[in-house]
Structure formats: structure tokens, C-alpha cells
Amino acid sequence: MALAAREAELQRILTGVAFTRNYGFQLRSIGDGECALAVPFQPAFERPGGVVSGQVFMAAADVAMWLAIMTKLGTAEVAVTAEMKTNFLSGAREDFLCQAKILKLGKRLVFGTAECLNGEGKLLTHHTITYIRT
Numbered sequence: 317m318a319l320a321a322r323e324a325e326l327q328r329i330l331t332g333v334a335f336t337r338n339y340g341f342q343l344r345s346i347g348d349g350e351c352a353l354a355v356p357f358q359p360a361f362e363r364p365g366g367v368v369s370g371q372v373f374m375a376a377a378d379v380a381m382w383l384a385i386m387t388k389l390g391t392a393e394v395a396v397t398a399e400m401k402t403n404f405l406s407g408a409r410e411d412f413l414c415q416a417k418i419l420k421l422g423k424r425l426v427f428g429t430a431e432c433l434n435g436e437g438k439l440l441t442h443h444t445i446t447y448i449r450t
Contacts, residue, residue, distance in 0.1 A: 317348055320390040326351070326383050329391065336379055339372065343383070349418035351384040355432075357411050367407035370441075373414070374402055377430035377443040380416035385426055385447055388418060395426060399446040406440050416445070424449055 327343050330336050330353075344352040355376050363369040378397055385395050416430040426447040432440045 319346065319348060319387045321346075321383075321386040325391055326386060329383070329386075330379075335375075339375055339379075341376065341379055344413065346383065346387050349384055349388050349421065349428075350416065351380045351387065352413060352415045353380045353383075355412050355414060357409065362409065365407075367409055368412070370402070370404055373404070373412075373432050373441040374400065374443070376412075376414035376432060377402070377416060377441070377445065380414045380430050381418075381428050381443075381445045381447065384416045384418055384428065385421075388421055389449070394450045395447040396450060397445065398425070398448040401444045403442045404440075405442065406434075406438060408434050408440050410434055412440060 323346055330341050340356050342354040344354045353376055361368045361372045412432050412434050414432045418428045420427045428445050430443040
């Protein structure tokens with residue numbers, strides 16, 4: 317099945333939009349309703365206590381899901397976050413990978429999950445995400 321958005325298009329979005337560019341997200345892979353982003357550690361990500369701030373994990377999950385949705389709907393259709401629940405399972409002070417997957421693509425709502433993992437595959441966060449198609 318052909319994807320509605322190509323890797324090059326999604327990479328342009330990552331580097332061309334300020335709120336994604338500032339995190340340094342790197343597109344690792346895409347599939348049908350799936351996206352994986354690498355998140356290189358930056359000292360600016362650290363919160364007091366020396367671990368990556370929760371907002372970085374949440375931003376990675378949100379952006380990975382946004383791009384996963386584009387693999388199904390293309391880049392022209394607008395979908396925005398309606399709800400996100402995040403479970404922080406372990407702290408990290410290192411690069412990590414965030415993988416998002418669509419569970420259900422509805423006429424108005426899109427449901428999915430995302431997980432952030434360290435380089436050894438340890439689960440750092442788990443996210444359930446709902447997007448609304450505008």
C-alpha cells in the first residue's frame with residue numbers, strides 16, 4: 317500500500333517548522349500509520365535533577381503521531397491533538413527513540429499510541445493520543 321506522504325515530505329516538515337526544528341527530531345522510519353523519530357539529547361532538555369524534561373518526551377510523541385497520521389492522510393489534511401495521556405516510566409539523560417502507531421483512523425478522530433525508548437530498548441514513556449481531523 318502506498319503511503320499518503322513520502323519520507324522526504326515529512327523530513328521537510330520536521331526541519332521547516334520551528335516547533336519541531338528546535339528539538340532536533342530526526343526521522344528514523346515511517347510506515348503505514350507509523351513513524352519513528354530519533355531524539356538527540358541536548359543539555360537544554362534537562363530539568364532539575366539531571367533528567368530529560370517530560371515536555372520533550374511529550375513533544376516527541378505528539379510529533380511522531382502527527383507524522384504517522386500524515387502517512388495515512390497526506391500533508392494537506394489538518395489533524396490536531398485533542399488529548400494525550402502520558403505515563404513516565406523511567407528517567408533518562410541520553411538520546412532516545414520515539415515510535416508512534418495509529419490504532420484507529422476514524423472519520424473525525426484518530427487514536428494511537430507512542431512509546432519512547434532508550435538505546436537499549438528500555439521503555440521510558442508510554443502515551444495514548446487522540447487527534448481530531450479538522
